[in-house]
Amino acid sequence: MNTPLPSHLLPEIHQREVPVALIDALKARFGDRCSTALAVREQHGRDESAFTTVPPPSAVVFAESTQDVADAVKLAAQHRVPVIPFGVGSSLEGHLLAVQGGISIDVSRMAQVLSVNAEDLTVTVQPGVTRKAVNEAVKSEGLFFPIDPGADASIGGMAATRASGTNAVRYGTMRENVLALEVVTAQGEVIRTGTRAKKSSAGYDLTRLMVGSEGTLGVITEVTLKLYPLPEAVSAATCSFPSIEAAVRTTIQVIQMGIPIARCELIDAGTIRMVNAHSKLGLREETMLLMEFHGSPASVQEQAETVQAIADEFGGQAFAWATTPEDRTRLWTARHNAYFAAVQSKPGCRAISTDTCVPISRLADCLLDSVAEADASGLPYFLVGHVGDGNFHFGYLIDPDNADERRLAEDLNHKLVARALSLEGTCTGEHGVGLHKMDFLRHEAGDGAVQMMRTIKRALDPDNIMNPGKIFAW
Amino acid sequence: MNTPLPSHLLPEIHQREVPVALIDALKARFGDRCSTALAVREQHGRDESAFTTVPPPSAVVFAESTQDVADAVKLAAQHRVPVIPFGVGSSLEGHLLAVQGGISIDVSRMAQVLSVNAEDLTVTVQPGVTRKAVNEAVKSEGLFFPIDPGADASIGGMAATRASGTNAVRYGTMRENVLALEVVTAQGEVIRTGTRAKKSSAGYDLTRLMVGSEGTLGVITEVTLKLYPLPEAVSAATCSFPSIEAAVRTTIQVIQMGIPIARCELIDAGTIRMVNAHSKLGLREETMLLMEFHGSPASVQEQAETVQAIADEFGGQAFAWATTPEDRTRLWTARHNAYFAAVQSKPGCRAISTDTCVPISRLADCLLDSVAEADASGLPYFLVGHVGDGNFHFGYLIDPDNADERRLAEDLNHKLVARALSLEGTCTGEHGVGLHKMDFLRHEAGDGAVQMMRTIKRALDPDNIMNPGKIFAW
Numbered sequence: 001m002n003t004p005l006p007s008h009l010l011p012e013i014h015q016r017e018v019p020v021a022l023i024d025a026l027k028a029r030f031g032d033r034c035s036t037a038l039a040v041r042e043q044h045g046r047d048e049s050a051f052t053t054v055p056p057p058s059a060v061v062f063a064e065s066t067q068d069v070a071d072a073v074k075l076a077a078q079h080r081v082p083v084i085p086f087g088v089g090s091s092l093e094g095h096l097l098a099v100q101g102g103i104s105i106d107v108s109r110m111a112q113v114l115s116v117n118a119e120d121l122t123v124t125v126q127p128g129v130t131r132k133a134v135n136e137a138v139k140s141e142g143l144f145f146p147i148d149p150g151a152d153a154s155i156g157g158m159a160a161t162r163a164s165g166t167n168a169v170r171y172g173t174m175r176e177n178v179l180a181l182e183v184v185t186a187q188g189e190v191i192r193t194g195t196r197a198k199k200s201s202a203g204y205d206l207t208r209l210m211v212g213s214e215g216t217l218g219v220i221t222e223v224t225l226k227l228y229p230l231p232e233a234v235s236a237a238t239c240s241f242p243s244i245e246a247a248v249r250t251t252i253q254v255i256q257m258g259i260p261i262a263r264c265e266l267i268d269a270g271t272i273r274m275v276n277a278h279s280k281l282g283l284r285e286e287t288m289l290l291m292e293f294h295g296s297p298a299s300v301q302e303q304a305e306t307v308q309a310i311a312d313e314f315g316g317q318a319f320a321w322a323t324t325p326e327d328r329t330r331l332w333t334a335r336h337n338a339y340f341a342a343v344q345s346k347p348g349c350r351a352i353s354t355d356t357c358v359p360i361s362r363l364a365d366c367l368l369d370s371v372a373e374a375d376a377s378g379l380p381y382f383l384v385g386h387v388g389d390g391n392f393h394f395g396y397l398i399d400p401d402n403a404d405e406r407r408l409a410e411d412l413n414h415k416l417v418a419r420a421l422s423l424e425g426t427c428t429g430e431h432g433v434g435l436h437k438m439d440f441l442r443h444e445a446g447d448g449a450v451q452m453m454r455t456i457k458r459a460l461d462p463d464n465i466m467n468p469g470k471i472f473a474w
Numbered sequence: 475m476n477t478p479l480p481s482h483l484l485p486e487i488h489q490r491e492v493p494v495a496l497i498d499a500l501k502a503r504f505g506d507r508c509s510t511a512l513a514v515r516e517q518h519g520r521d522e523s524a525f526t527t528v529p530p531p532s533a534v535v536f537a538e539s540t541q542d543v544a545d546a547v548k549l550a551a552q553h554r555v556p557v558i559p560f561g562v563g564s565s566l567e568g569h570l571l572a573v574q575g576g577i578s579i580d581v582s583r584m585a586q587v588l589s590v591n592a593e594d595l596t597v598t599v600q601p602g603v604t605r606k607a608v609n610e611a612v613k614s615e616g617l618f619f620p621i622d623p624g625a626d627a628s629i630g631g632m633a634a635t636r637a638s639g640t641n642a643v644r645y646g647t648m649r650e651n652v653l654a655l656e657v658v659t660a661q662g663e664v665i666r667t668g669t670r671a672k673k674s675s676a677g678y679d680l681t682r683l684m685v686g687s688e689g690t691l692g693v694i695t696e697v698t699l700k701l702y703p704l705p706e707a708v709s710a711a712t713c714s715f716p717s718i719e720a721a722v723r724t725t726i727q728v729i730q731m732g733i734p735i736a737r738c739e740l741i742d743a744g745t746i747r748m749v750n751a752h753s754k755l756g757l758r759e760e761t762m763l764l765m766e767f768h769g770s771p772a773s774v775q776e777q778a779e780t781v782q783a784i785a786d787e788f789g790g791q792a793f794a795w796a797t798t799p800e801d802r803t804r805l806w807t808a809r810h811n812a813y814f815a816a817v818q819s820k821p822g823c824r825a826i827s828t829d830t831c832v833p834i835s836r837l838a839d840c841l842l843d844s845v846a847e848a849d850a851s852g853l854p855y856f857l858v859g860h861v862g863d864g865n866f867h868f869g870y871l872i873d874p875d876n877a878d879e880r881r882l883a884e885d886l887n888h889k890l891v892a893r894a895l896s897l898e899g900t901c902t903g904e905h906g907v908g909l910h911k912m913d914f915l916r917h918e919a920g921d922g923a924v925q926m927m928r929t930i931k932r933a934l935d936p937d938n939i940m941n942p943g944k945i946f947a948w
Binding site for chain 1: 591593594595596635636637638642646647649650659663664665666667669670671672673674675676677678679680682683685686687691702703726730731732770772773776829831832833834835863864865898899900901902903904905906907911914915918919920922923924926927929930932933934945946
């Protein structure tokens with residue numbers, strides 16, 4: 001598992017000194033809640049990405065309150081030591097790696113739902129609450145929180161990476177669904193951004209500056225989210241297609257007609273084979289769309305009939321319903337497990353995951369050429385997509401000890417990103433930049449915009465202690 | 475019209491020197507398109523707010539391209555001279571006043587619709603395009619741009635103030651509907667933020683940092699907006715209520731039930747009297763809700779029937795339909811003209827406009843107490859509200875030469891804002907901070923958050939040339 005980091009990242013990879021005095025001060029302040037055990041440190045120094053080669057953080061602080069976070073940051077700031085916030089560790093982009101050393105602040109114990117305001121469709125939570133826990137807390141009110149990135153990620157982490165997932169086609173991403181934040185700054189000060197009002201023009205949008213800042217501008221200690229009434233009716237359907245192109249053309253037409261579909265996911269035939277092998281599902285091994293419709297019973301039926309008619313035009317077959325919650329859960333679990341099913345299909349492999357997103361009109365161009373390239377490479381891969389948003393993920397399955405496979409996967413990823421950017425898209429729809437996409441970001445945003453990001457970072461965090469070495473080079 | 479500026483703003487009001495060399499350089503670069511005529515300068519040194527007492531800018535540059543804007547900013551930057559972007563001049567918060575002198579950059583000639591991407595539901599425009607012009611350009615594609623602040627504002631100005639208006643309850647504000655920007659920075663560099671992809675996690679959200687920055691971080695020179703399919707069916711309705719409370723309770727229930735109402739506006743009885751006098755409409759002179767429903771014919775009917783049933787419960791009467799486009803236009807014109815109708819009801823007056831927005835569950839508390847206070851004051855006022863969002867506007871009608879009326883209006887506004895903040899709301903739902911709400915912002919956001927805004931401003935614009943003296947004190 002010792003996949004080397006790409007050479008362009010090397011300037012950002014250097015261990016800064018963590019003085020014993022800091023560890024002593026943290027132990028004095030936090031007692032048992034400051035751990036320097038190797039196993040704990042190692043668990044906090046990695047994530048789901050293919051990078052695991054840097055040393056772990058020097059200590060892990062288990063914060064239980066905003067004050068804990070503020071005190072830990074203040075102590076670290078006194079010693080100019082990096083601070084890396086940790087939720088559940090489900091990042092795919094190396095966000096949690098201590099590339100410049102430092103300490104990890106684990107917020108998973110900050111897991112209280114602070115207030116549910118059913119009348120206003122808002123909920124305020126601590127950052128360690130996971131998305132499933134939010135839904136558990138609000139379902140008795142007839143409400144739900146739609147953002148679903150697959151993993152049961154922490155809300156703090158989801159805000160920090162501007163996460164989205166399968167429901168974004170209808171409900172938007174964390175960008176649209178975070179109303180307000182509490183944040184501990186690089187100086188250890190506690191600030192609040194936004195209010196519970198639905199809209200505001202009160203100064204710079206610090207909420208959205210923090211959403212997607214990947215821990216580089218502050219530690220999120222409280223999040224106010226939008227909620228939605230549980231739809232009166234929910235129906236999921238699968239439909240098989242003779243080709244990826246047919247599924248993509250169906251998706252494009254559904255979106256362009258303005259059908260308020262809640263989920264529209266693509267899984268290619270090869271990935272379904274992996275899912276069948278992993279979850280014993282017996283799904284038809286052809287390209288498939290998984291769809292979900294939310295609304296009144298009449299509206300759900302109307303949406304589904306329209307979509308079925310469109311799918312028919314493109315050769316869609318075996319349109320099948322999953323109307324019971326159990327059937328739906330089984331389907332979405334299969335979708336969410338695609339990543340694990342794929343990784344288990346090649347023992348010892350790691351997945352290099354792509355995350356491009358393009359305008360829907362460019363989706364076929366972007367996806368089909370990339371499938372042809374991946375097929376030609378001979379590298380096994382999985383392919384799943386939030387195609388309703390123009391976002392899809394290849395996961396190239398590589399032996400981490402095989403430099404050739406690594407190079408091949410990176411080459412495919414580079415070509416895919418270049419294609420997405422030429423089609424007015426983005427290198428990352430939802431995973432964030434982290435370590436792996438720093439070079440892509442420069443190409444996408446341009447030196448001027450990256451320089452503006454850097455200027456903001458340097459102004460707010462002049463000692464570069466907040467998750468350094470991520471998003472862009474210092 | 476010589477309303478003095480409040481004393482807390484005085485530190486920000488000081489004329490910086492505009493060297494003759496700069497004016498000469500601008501004339502050499504722009505010829506006739508750089509005007510120093512007093513009438514032109516005066517027109518660019520005021521807006522719709524009650525502040526008109528500072529000297530106008532020293533020159534007005536009529537930009538016709540991004541390069542023009544970049545060159546004008548670069549020349550101003552060389553001389554550390556303030557730059558104030560100007561669209562159509564419809565700001566209500568003093569955004570356009572040259573409180574520290576400088577030059578105005580008028581972008582109204584940058585009025586090209588650059589590309590309509592009907593398949594992706596996006597349009598890219600220059601900043602001087604107005605919202606009505608956007609709608610003209612896209613309606614043949616069966617699309618529309620929903621944000622409607624009343625005035626036919628420029629898209630650049632709407633982005634800069636994070637505008638919204640009557641349709642925000644369903645379609646969101648400029649925050650949700652700007653996908654990408656081109657911006658000229660304080661250094662005269664041209665950067666792009668965002669892409670046409672529907673979602674992205676690629677670095678800091680510079681798009682949303684610029685949206686709502688009120689010209690203090692850069693000049694917006696291009697905007698990519700989201701569009702929506704024109705609804706198959708549109709119906710507007712009015713309903714009269716025995717009290718403001720009855721109308722507000724109806725609104726709260728409509729929103730909490732998740733009915734996707736497109737517009738839900740309140741006008742109080744006194745304002746309807748003014749509108750009737752101004753527009754000869756013969757509307758029933760009681761508190762009224764103006765509503766609009768978008769969707770399929772069946773869904774529009776379902777929504778309207780549900781709303782009518784709710785209104786009935788609260789004593790709503792005279793539910794009346796406006797189904798033809800002409801009838802609807804007449805109604806919405808009346809709503810949009812409320813401001814002008816009110817101002818004309820008291821010759822020589824100016825309106826001090828409030829803009830609080832609170833969570834919907836707090837709307838009745840916030841609004842009713844404020845109505846009681848306004849009534850007790852004896853000051854005439856108008857009251858209109860985007861109540862579906864929890865946002866409403868009092869316009870206190872004052873004689874600008876009467877210091878007592880001024881003080882009375884400011885006192886009412888202060889009490890209203892304090893109440894809204896205590897109810898977890900914001901001092902400005904959609905007008906922006908500008909000059910008038912700087913003090914309110916400090917109370918709302920807190921010193922820490924305002925300090926973070928200031929740190930960003932100082933880092934990106936160290937000479938404070940971009941619309942200085944707005945949002946917060948330097």
